[in-house]
Amino acid sequence: MWRFLDRKKYPRAAWVGIVLIGIALVALPFALSGIGTAWVRITNLAILYVLLALGLNIVVGFAGLLDLGYIAFFAVGAYTYALLASPHFGLDLPFWMILPIGAAVACLFGVLLGAPTLKLRGDYLAIVTLGFGEIIRIFLNNLSQPVNLTNGPQGITLIEPFRVGSFSFAARETIAGLDVTGPVKYYYLLVLVVIVIIAINLRLQNSRIGRAWEAIREDEVAARAMGINTRNMKLLAFAMGASFGGVSGGIFSAMQGFISPESFGLIESIMVLSMVVLGGMGNVFGVILGALLLSFVPEVLRYTVAPAQEALFGRMLIEPEVIRMLLFGLALVVMMLYRPAGILPSALRKRELETR
Amino acid sequence: MSAVRASALLTAKGVSKRFGGVDALSNVDFTINQGEIYGLIGPNGAGKTSLFNVLTGIYTADGGEFVFDGLTLNGLKPNDVAARGIARTFQNIRLFANLSALENVMIGRHVRTHANVFGAILRNARTRVEEKEIEKRAHELLEYVGVSTHANTLAKHLAYGDQRRLEIARALATDPKLLALDEPAAGMNDTETASLKELFHNIRRDGTTILLIEHDMKLVMSVCDRVLVLDYGKKIAEGSAANVQKDPAVIAAYLGGEVELDLTGAP
Numbered sequence: 001m002w003r004f005l006d007r008k009k010y011p012r013a014a015w016v017g018i019v020l021i022g023i024a025l026v027a028l029p030f031a032l033s034g035i036g037t038a039w040v041r042i043t044n045l046a047i048l049y050v051l052l053a054l055g056l057n058i059v060v061g062f063a064g065l066l067d068l069g070y071i072a073f074f075a076v077g078a079y080t081y082a083l084l085a086s087p088h089f090g091l092d093l094p095f096w097m098i099l100p101i102g103a104a105v106a107c108l109f110g111v112l113l114g115a116p117t118l119k120l121r122g123d124y125l126a127i128v129t130l131g132f133g134e135i136i137r138i139f140l141n142n143l144s145q146p147v148n149l150t151n152g153p154q155g156i157t158l159i160e161p162f163r164v165g166s167f168s169f170a171a172r173e174t175i176a177g178l179d180v181t182g183p184v185k186y187y188y189l190l191v192l193v194v195i196v197i198i199a200i201n202l203r204l205q206n207s208r209i210g211r212a213w214e215a216i217r218e219d220e221v222a223a224r225a226m227g228i229n230t231r232n233m234k235l236l237a238f239a240m241g242a243s244f245g246g247v248s249g250g251i252f253s254a255m256q257g258f259i260s261p262e263s264f265g266l267i268e269s270i271m272v273l274s275m276v277v278l279g280g281m282g283n284v285f286g287v288i289l290g291a292l293l294l295s296f297v298p299e300v301l302r303y304t305v306a307p308a309q310e311a312l313f314g315r316m317l318i319e320p321e322v323i324r325m326l327l328f329g330l331a332l333v334v335m336m337l338y339r340p341a342g343i344l345p346s347a348l349r350k351r352e353l354e355t356r
Numbered sequence: 357m358s359a360v361r362a363s364a365l366l367t368a369k370g371v372s373k374r375f376g377g378v379d380a381l382s383n384v385d386f387t388i389n390q391g392e393i394y395g396l397i398g399p400n401g402a403g404k405t406s407l408f409n410v411l412t413g414i415y416t417a418d419g420g421e422f423v424f425d426g427l428t429l430n431g432l433k434p435n436d437v438a439a440r441g442i443a444r445t446f447q448n449i450r451l452f453a454n455l456s457a458l459e460n461v462m463i464g465r466h467v468r469t470h471a472n473v474f475g476a477i478l479r480n481a482r483t484r485v486e487e488k489e490i491e492k493r494a495h496e497l498l499e500y501v502g503v504s505t506h507a508n509t510l511a512k513h514l515a516y517g518d519q520r521r522l523e524i525a526r527a528l529a530t531d532p533k534l535l536a537l538d539e540p541a542a543g544m545n546d547t548e549t550a551s552l553k554e555l556f557h558n559i560r561r562d563g564t565t566i567l568l569i570e571h572d573m574k575l576v577m578s579v580c581d582r583v584l585v586l587d588y589g590k591k592i593a594e595g596s597a598a599n600v601q602k603d604p605a606v607i608a609a610y611l612g613g614e615v616e617l618d619l620t621g622a623p
Contacts, residue, residue, distance in 0.1 A: 226464050227435045228466050
């Protein structure tokens with residue numbers, strides 16, 4: 001599907017493709033503003049999920065370590081940003097300073113989770129990471145005493161948006177005759193970040209490091225016998241994945257202006273993992289597609305289920321929220337039955353699921 | 357072997373390993389010299405593979421030590437042992453089944469290359485040069501063991517004999533001083549075994565010492581300079597192939613076991 005982007009084989013088609021995608025990405029927020037600003041926000045959240053899914057893909061897709069608590073790193077990044085740029089501690093550091101700090105703190109937590117779980121695999125690792133995710137959330141919920149660190153369940157409010165000099169990402173202004181809202185500004189920032197993170201993912205995959213992860217995924221004993229330091233490589237996967245989560249968390253914090261532990265529950269971890277699995281573990285473009293689908297489809301359903309029922313039955317029979325989850329679950333089951341390797345499977349998964 | 361100076365590459369000093377009440381290895385001593393092809397034989401369950409696993413750091417010895425190239429291997433992890441220069445293959449082939457033959461060998465280069473995360477992400481000149489070298493070396497090694505026509509075939513789709521050869525190529529990719537092969541000829545026919553023998557001679561000629569576990573006595577007797585015989589975890593004989601096969605203890609061990617063999621080494 002992405003073969004037309006192969007610059008070596010079809011140089012012309014690839015450039016046309018890249019330019020078209022570029023134009024579409026630039027024009028998208030204005031087209032969406034036409035339907036409603038809400039859709040720009042939804043798109044921003046979808047891109048944020050793409051970031052998260054790409055981070056988790058390093059851990060789950062590349063290194064084969066099942067992580068059910070990934071959202072914890074997102075939370076760590078979000079709280080790091082919130083605490084350093086809100087009236088809660090009266091701090092207001094610039095975002096280009098906080099984002100790296102958030103990434104570093106999340107990375108540290110990644111290693112903290114990785115180190116004791118090095119010997120665990122598969123289901124055992126899943127259970128430990130699940131616990132880790134919950135511990136972080138519970139800490140955030142309760143660290144309002146004895147010292148008020150996280151403000152507990154009330155969360156942190158009045159978080160500063162990204163600002164460069166007098167240019168604020170939250171303010172609405174007219175640039176070159178165009179009405180540019182806050183979400184539109186964040187949209188462009190997110191697109192930039194996502195491009196960088198895609199590039200990092202692709203390069204890591206095709207490198208000495210990426211091959212070492214593949215080896216660990218395939219056969220850990222053989223990997224060690226070939227001289228791969230499995231401990232360091234697994235920690236590296238956890239750390240890389242976590243720091244991506246941390247960066248996404250920081251952006252989330254600034255974009256929302258308010259965060260509370262509620263945003264970082266188990267269901268979020270499961271959502272991100274579903275995106276990775278549904279799209280195609282290990283395939284960067286599959287994961288992106290999975291993340292976009294799973295963030296957009298429920299939103300589209302939210303706006304279409306109620307009117308559709310009104311039109312069909314004259315009244316609401318089932319709450320949109322209920323039917324959304326029902327369809328979502330159904331889609332996952334069907335996917336796993338008919339395309340177990342995901343929508344765009346990685347070469348590796350496809351081979352794995354072929355007859356052995 | 358008069359041309360080769362007998363300097364010790366690997367020395368086992370009283371190596372022991374217990375599993376519950378079973379002595380898998382008890383007090384095993386031997387020395388492998390630089391440039392040798394050293395055979396390790398014994399009936400099923402004699403402790404040959406256990407010895408490999410202790411040597412390569414997969415198991416920890418309960419007693420004794422291996423001294424490799426003048427330094428002890430005690431307490432080293434498998435990846436450290438590989439870095440020191442011991443590479444191995446597995447009795448029940450452990451290739452990276454869903455990766456291509458080429459990728460398998462490229463992974464073998466890991467321990468001798470250096471690109472870190474930053475190199476991988478920035479893809480600077482040094483990393484690009486290194487990547488090219490890894491690929492070139494991997495192709496050479498596939499050629500060397502004779503599976504170069506299948507470079508892009510998945511390891512699991514290779515013929516059995518080719519999988520064994522690919523495992524050897526992957527092990528050689530780590531630039532080992534000692535290549536430890538666990539039953540490389542298992543499941544091979546006579547022609548395949550004959551060409552394997554040639555491969556061993558080439559490997560030795562190119563400077564790598566070989567430690568060989570093998571059930572094919574014809575192969576062991578014709579290719580090994582010296583042979584160590586284990587039975588119930590104990591060393592029962594060591595010496596030239598010709599001497600070992602005349603040893604009464606060895607004959608008893610084999611006749612007492614279930615394996616029926618031709619110890620004459622005649623074709």
